[in-house]
Amino acid sequence: xxxxxxxxxxxxxxxxxxxxxxxxxxxxxxxxxxxxxxxxxxxxxxxxxxxxxxxxxxxxxxxxxxxxxxxxxxxxxxxxxxxxxxxxxxxxxxxxxxxxxxxxxxxxxxxxxxxxxxxxxxxxxxxxxxxxxxxxxxxxxxxxxxxxxxxxxxxxxxxxxxxxxxxxxxxxxxxxxxxxxxxxxxxxxxxxxxxxxxxxxxxxxxxxxxxxxxxxxxxxxxxxxxxxxxxxxxxxxxxxxxxxxxxxxxxxxxxxxxxxxxxxxxxxxxxxxxxxxxxxxxxxxxxxxxxxxxxxxxxxxxxxxxxxxxxxxxxxxxxxxxxxxxxxxxxxxxxxxxxxxxxxxxxxxxxxxxxxxxxxxxxxxxxxxxxxxxxxxxxxxxx
Amino acid sequence: xxxxxxxxxxxxxxxxxxxxxxxxxxxxxxxxxxxxxxxxxxxxxxxxxxxxxxxxxxxxxxxxxxxxxxxxxxxxxxxxxxxxxxxxxxxxxxxxxxxxxxxxxxxxxxxxxxxxxxxxxxxxxxxxxxxxxxxxxxxxxxxxxxxxxxxxxxxxxxxxxxxxxxxxxxxxxxxxxxxxxxxxxxxxxxxxxxxxxxxxxxxxxxxxxxxxxxxxxxxxxxxxxxxxxxxxxxxxxxxxxxxxxxxxxxxxxxxxxxxxxxxxxxxxxxxxxxxxxxxxxxxxxxxxxxxxxxxxxxxxxxxxxxxx
Numbered sequence: 013x014x015x016x017x018x019x020x021x022x023x024x025x026x027x028x029x030x031x032x033x034x035x036x037x038x039x040x041x042x043x044x045x046x047x048x049x050x051x052x053x054x055x056x057x058x059x060x061x062x063x064x065x066x067x068x069x070x071x072x073x074x075x076x077x078x079x080x081x082x083x084x085x086x087x088x089x090x091x092x093x094x095x096x097x098x099x100x101x102x103x104x105x106x107x108x109x110x111x112x113x114x115x116x117x118x119x120x121x122x123x124x125x126x127x128x129x130x131x132x133x134x135x136x137x138x139x140x141x142x143x144x145x146x147x148x149x150x151x152x153x154x155x156x157x158x159x160x161x162x163x164x165x166x167x168x169x170x171x172x173x174x175x176x177x178x179x180x181x182x183x184x185x186x187x188x189x190x191x192x193x194x195x196x197x198x199x200x201x202x203x204x205x206x207x208x209x210x211x212x213x214x215x216x217x218x219x220x221x222x223x224x225x226x227x228x229x230x231x232x233x234x235x236x237x238x239x240x241x242x243x244x245x246x247x248x249x250x251x252x253x254x255x256x257x258x259x260x261x262x263x264x265x266x267x268x269x270x271x272x273x274x275x276x277x278x279x280x281x282x283x284x285x286x287x288x289x290x291x292x293x294x295x296x297x298x299x300x301x302x303x304x305x306x307x308x309x310x311x312x313x314x315x316x317x318x319x320x321x322x323x324x325x326x327x328x329x330x331x332x333x334x335x336x337x338x339x340x341x342x343x344x345x346x347x348x349x350x351x352x353x354x355x356x357x358x359x360x361x362x363x364x365x366x367x368x369x370x371x372x373x374x375x376x377x378x379x380x381x382x383x384x385x386x387x388x389x390x391x392x393x394x395x
Numbered sequence: 396x397x398x399x400x401x402x403x404x405x406x407x408x409x410x411x412x413x414x415x416x417x418x419x420x421x422x423x424x425x426x427x428x429x430x431x432x433x434x435x436x437x438x439x440x441x442x443x444x445x446x447x448x449x450x451x452x453x454x455x456x457x458x459x460x461x462x463x464x465x466x467x468x469x470x471x472x473x474x475x476x477x478x479x480x481x482x483x484x485x486x487x488x489x490x491x492x493x494x495x496x497x498x499x500x501x502x503x504x505x506x507x508x509x510x511x512x513x514x515x516x517x518x519x520x521x522x523x524x525x526x527x528x529x530x531x532x533x534x535x536x537x538x539x540x541x542x543x544x545x546x547x548x549x550x551x552x553x554x555x556x557x558x559x560x561x562x563x564x565x566x567x568x569x570x571x572x573x574x575x576x577x578x579x580x581x582x583x584x585x586x587x588x589x590x591x592x593x594x595x596x597x598x599x600x601x602x603x604x605x606x607x608x609x610x611x612x613x614x615x616x617x618x619x620x621x622x623x624x625x626x627x628x629x630x631x632x633x634x635x636x637x638x639x640x641x642x643x644x645x646x647x648x649x650x651x652x653x654x655x656x657x658x659x660x661x662x663x664x665x666x667x668x669x670x671x672x673x674x675x676x677x678x679x680x681x682x683x684x685x686x687x688x689x690x691x692x693x694x695x696x697x698x699x700x701x702x703x
Binding site for chain 1: 471472473476477540541542557558559560563565645646647648649650658661662663664665666667
């Protein structure tokens, strides 16, 4: 199975209001690890909630350089341009970045942090699917980056416990040499697509696939909350013999096993760039069915390098960091503000797939209802 | 297969113990023998007892305490369907594998003893019986998948086999793939029993005027039945618990119970289902227990039949 679909669980996702509530009721975990670094003003780095607490950005950089290291986890170098981002951070600040388990899943990030709690190898920062993040907010340290105000209110926790970092829209990627160009979701039912349409994972398991069913639901006149029309469409796709129950990976796309893949647009776009010259891989976001999802950035409360973790956040949400995501085909959370200010990389922004209609970003409550329906009906629809 | 009679080893008793407790002598387990089984018990504790306890305890608890909710979740249609699919898949491939494997085993046993062909077939089956998992799934994908070499080769000579979606269906492709390791396994475990049939028994039957049918019906079948049923049970559990092969081929809908359990542990969408997964594992334990119980009954009957 591919690392990609597993790693990227949904940007969307879960409600977990219940899980969050549970976490809130549990006794506070003791504060071990980290916390040794102090800023110039004597503030404990592990409790700093902004660069001001260090005495300004220069002092934060100083404290982070003193720590000299940053532990990141589950960041594949070919995922949303993370390879370039890690290199950029290292070159800018001279801080070593230890990238652990690049292909791990969001859930693995949390279990690794719990397992290594108090040790110097524990992850400092997380990049999580929304569902896993919502269930584990008790493990995060609140921190507001300098550009915090430019992040839309719906895409962050008001205290900065978690912040959406980058995201995209659900799209359909296809091999233009093997299938006719797509103009709508209904096209997929045609005989030209027989045995060719794959979804990036099982939607009861992988977030990207879950969002894919929501997108199809919206395109069929349903909503992201009531996804029965989406599930019905996949049942029709299956009856027509068009649904291909194969987990797509870069390898299956390159070999031609999965000529049509429903996945995040930034993954499909990145795929197209990678395969240029071999395969013409096009990315299509269906009209009036833009379903978006964002990943979540958070600092480990028990980070062994608390100052470096905070500096990493400052870098990610700076113009430089946001533009690197943009160049990777993802939509950084400050894109609108940066476009307005003229600081966004225009060429990269122009390459993003066109989106029409009002984009929908599902809420946790909407996702909860959709999941409930999916758990009961998905196996039946495609089994 | 002949079952060895349990005997008490006579070594390891210390004279001191005998003198002090002359009456307890027969009931005491010899310490030397006990020492010998320590690794076995340690092994079963770590790899069987503790995991089983984790499953049983997990099936009846949740974060909040003791609950029957996990077990109730087993009545969901999707879980029931997965259980049914698993049982059907295992039963069909066990029966099919047992019949085909038994015939092959007989064919091999009639060959010249120690001949090249016999040795070749048995070693080949030894390899194939263990050739499950991702490697086997890949072999089938590379042959029958949409870009598999057989598919493309047939397409080149003008035979369109379609996209080959049957390969990913639990009741088509998966059955075929499972048979691929079930048949060789049957041959290996059943061959010793078939080789135990002595030509003299057949001659004796013929001398007494029995036909081939009578020989098979009254002599060979009763002798082979316990090993046949035992081997079929092994095949059933082999298929019932297989995970990697199915996981590598089937990526949608979790149609089998092991896949459904895997889903509860790794899902990034539906969280907090781990203990429902343990309840499903408990259901699998129950199914295997029922099958083993049936086997015990059959075995006792067969043994009674055999003893004069």
